């Protein structure tokens with residue numbers, strides 16, 4: 574099969590690199606280092622807070638002009654070592670919403686003190702499983718990770734300790750004509766988009782100051798975004814993240830109507846639970862209008878089952894922040910084989926780049942009218 578060369582190859586390598594870099598919630602350092610290095614080329618200053626959030630500020634022309642915050646969470650779901658057995662096997666806890674069903678039989682990367690080690694989520698031989706065992710999934714407490722250590726001492730010599738983070742082990746690859754699959758697509762796609770927006774707007778003279786924020790600990794409750802927004806105190810915010818899509822044989826349209834390849838999605842009203850979010854209507858309409866003018870396809874998200882994003886924290890900071898998300902939809906969410914469309918990513922970048930110049934003082938004033 575001939576794979577067409579995509580015009581977005583300038584960010585494809587960056588996405589590949591970001592997906593390969595381990596960064597479970599609370600252990601985002603390596604991703605943060607990459608994000609800082611990339612931002613430094615495009616903005617006036619880069620800072621980091623105590624939690625690990627990264628802030629890249631591109632000053633606007635007007636000293637007292639508005640501040641726009643553009644965020645993408647840097648963390649990925651994964652595991653953390655909670656106990657090392659005498660026999661050298663690791664017991665783990667989840668960081669973020671990893672379903673047990675995707676864990677058994679997986680290869681993982683155990684991020685040891687000195688180096689990354691291959692690990693296996695083991696299981697008893699299929700030959701001796703009972704009929705019930707073949708069909709049921711054990712709880713996280715029943716699972717164990719095998720790093721080939723003879724005993725606890727050897728595991729410790731390998732650089733593993735209580736608190737060692739673990740990620741899925743799955744290589745980034747292209748699939749079909751316009752898709753890619755990898756672990757950590759959530760949310761290295763958003764991070765890539767944010768860095769690309771910073772790059773494309775670097776040469777533009779804008780009235781507003783833009784603060785690009787790589788947030789930490791989204792997958793464990795939007796924690797980084799909460800403090801990051803208090804620090805930036807933006808007038809308006811765009812959150813770049815992903816959203817689970819349907820279009821597979823096991824998901825009905827009435828449950829998940831989003832499809833890959835149909836453009837980025839914006840939330841109108843998300844989850845009604847804690848951390849849910851209803852987008853600022855003016856901002857969302859501005860985004861839809863720009864998408865229409867630019868010929869960018871757009872999907873609309875209403876209450877797609879039980880998903881939240883940094884928007885849930887960002888819009889509630891300070892006196893309230895006009896917030897919208899721009900989401901790239903993905904299949905197989907929170908598994909090692911997350912899959913997205915390259916054209917959706919490109920369109921999400923284009924959309925953000927075209928929307929941001931509209932977010933000036935006139936627009937901010939209109940928000941309170």
Ligand SMILES: [Zn+2]
Nearest residue numbers: 759760814815
């Ligand atoms: Zn996410």
